[in-house]
Amino acid sequence: MSARAPGEFASFPRHALEIVRGEGAHLWDSAGHRFLDLGASHGTANVGHANPEVVGAISRQARELLQLAGSFASPVRTEFIRRLTATLPAPLDRVFLSNSGTESVEAAIKFARAATGRPRIVAALRGFHGRTLGALSATWRPEFRAPFEPLVPEFVHVPFNDPAALAAAVDDRTAAVLLEPVQGEGGVHPAADGYLREARAVTSARGALLILDEVQTGLGRTGRFWAFERSGVVPDIVTAAKSLAGGVPIGATIATGAVEAAFRGSHQSTFGGNPLACAAGSAALEYTRREHLAERAERLGGLARSRLADLPETVVREVRGLGLMIGIELRERAAPYLEALRSKGYLAISGGAHVIRLLPPLVIAEEEWADALEAVRETLGRG
Numbered sequence: 484m485s486a487r488a489p490g491e492f493a494s495f496p497r498h499a500l501e502i503v504r505g506e507g508a509h510l511w512d513s514a515g516h517r518f519l520d521l522g523a524s525h526g527t528a529n530v531g532h533a534n535p536e537v538v539g540a541i542s543r544q545a546r547e548l549l550q551l552a553g554s555f556a557s558p559v560r561t562e563f564i565r566r567l568t569a570t571l572p573a574p575l576d577r578v579f580l581s582n583s584g585t586e587s588v589e590a591a592i593k594f595a596r597a598a599t600g601r602p603r604i605v606a607a608l609r610g611f612h613g614r615t616l617g618a619l620s621a622t623w624r625p626e627f628r629a630p631f632e633p634l635v636p637e638f639v640h641v642p643f644n645d646p647a648a649l650a651a652a653v654d655d656r657t658a659a660v661l662l663e664p665v666q667g668e669g670g671v672h673p674a675a676d677g678y679l680r681e682a683r684a685v686t687s688a689r690g691a692l693l694i695l696d697e698v699q700t701g702l703g704r705t706g707r708f709w710a711f712e713r714s715g716v717v718p719d720i721v722t723a724a725k726s727l728a729g730g731v732p733i734g735a736t737i738a739t740g741a742v743e744a745a746f747r748g749s750h751q752s753t754f755g756g757n758p759l760a761c762a763a764g765s766a767a768l769e770y771t772r773r774e775h776l777a778e779r780a781e782r783l784g785g786l787a788r789s790r791l792a793d794l795p796e797t798v799v800r801e802v803r804g805l806g807l808m809i810g811i812e813l814r815e816r817a818a819p820y821l822e823a824l825r826s827k828g829y830l831a832i833s834g835g836a837h838v839i840r841l842l843p844p845l846v847i848a849e850e851e852w853a854d855a856l857e858a859v860r861e862t863l864g865r866g
């Protein structure tokens with residue numbers, strides 16, 4: 484058994500589990516074993532696997548209309564955009580819809596360049612923004628970049644959480660600063676509030692835009708609906724994807740009216756804003772709001788921080804995170820520990836070679852989360 488079918492391009496490592504079903508925070512393999520999905524399938528299952536309200540919305544919409552050219556008006560798209568902008572501060576009210584996180588970042592880069600008439604994008608060391616060539620140029624990890632060079636010119640990387648380095652990098656060639664409020668793939672590093680405030684101040688002062696990539700941090704994950712809410716900063720562009728449509732592919736680039744007014748050029752997507760994804764997205768947004776999943780993430784994240792506070796220093800360097808986005812940085816490689824957790828029925832993921840990343844569905848039952856934290860403690864030598 485493997486995750487890759489015969490003939491499938493070798494882009495993911497082989498994995499011995501064949502998963503056939505999901506419900507809430509659980510996944511089942513083809514042999515009938517149940518697992519707790521502590522990675523929420525890479526952050527896409529905030530509202531749980533096969534969330535009944537998302538499934539219901541998709542089923543109803545599939546009978547009406549699956550796909551529609553963006554040149555036609557669609558009540559389902561109108562409704563989704565209304566619900567999405569209602570979660571954001573007032574200036575962020577122009578939504579471009581696509582089909583993935585990397586596409587949401589591509590659009591943000593294009594909007595920033597075309598709205599400012601400037602070429603340069605300033606991103607951060609350890610940052611991750613996707614794998615298409617524009618987004619990859621903003622992604623930092625050398626292993627992800629090197630085979631595909633030369634990438635798009637005028638992308639520079641500065642140390643994360645270093646306001647002075649950021650201020651020094653932004654000038655009148657800078658179209659935008661692009662940051663994750665919590666770096667996810669790079670190992671779960673939260674931005675200091677002061678860092679985001681400095682990013683806002685320096686971009687505003689120098690006529691550049693601030694883009695916050697909330698593809699992983701959005702939709703309640705960090706204990707707020709959007710992670711940037713903690714900092715009091717309002718960016719010019721926000722990107723979202725992963726859990727935005729409850730597990731159906733989607734990307735959204737949300738900009739201010741000022742960005743839209745200054746934008747010269749065209750950017751479109753055939754499937755972006757399709758009725759199926761929009762119906763799923765409205766259901767996921769409504770569920771997240773009504774069930775107070777951000778508050779839940781804050782509370783269950785607090786539980787994790789207290790349960791993981793006394794892990795042995797011989798193994799664990801640091802525990803970091805916000806809400807239900809938690810990184811446990813080890814002094815050794817994470818892979819054997821992930822393997823040990825998997826043998827106990829817990830599927831966690833890594834964030835770089837040395838970080839165990841916990842990103843459970845926000846609907847995880849409190850007792851199951853407590854059990855999972857106990858398993859993590861045991862695996863790392865406490866409990």
Ligand SMILES: *Cc1c(COP(=O)(O)O)cnc(C)c1O
Nearest residue numbers: 583584585611612613696698699
């Ligand atoms: C996952 C991720 C992306 C890329 O999303 P895809 O849907 O895989 O293209 C971009 N930015 C961040 C912050 C991410 O976590």
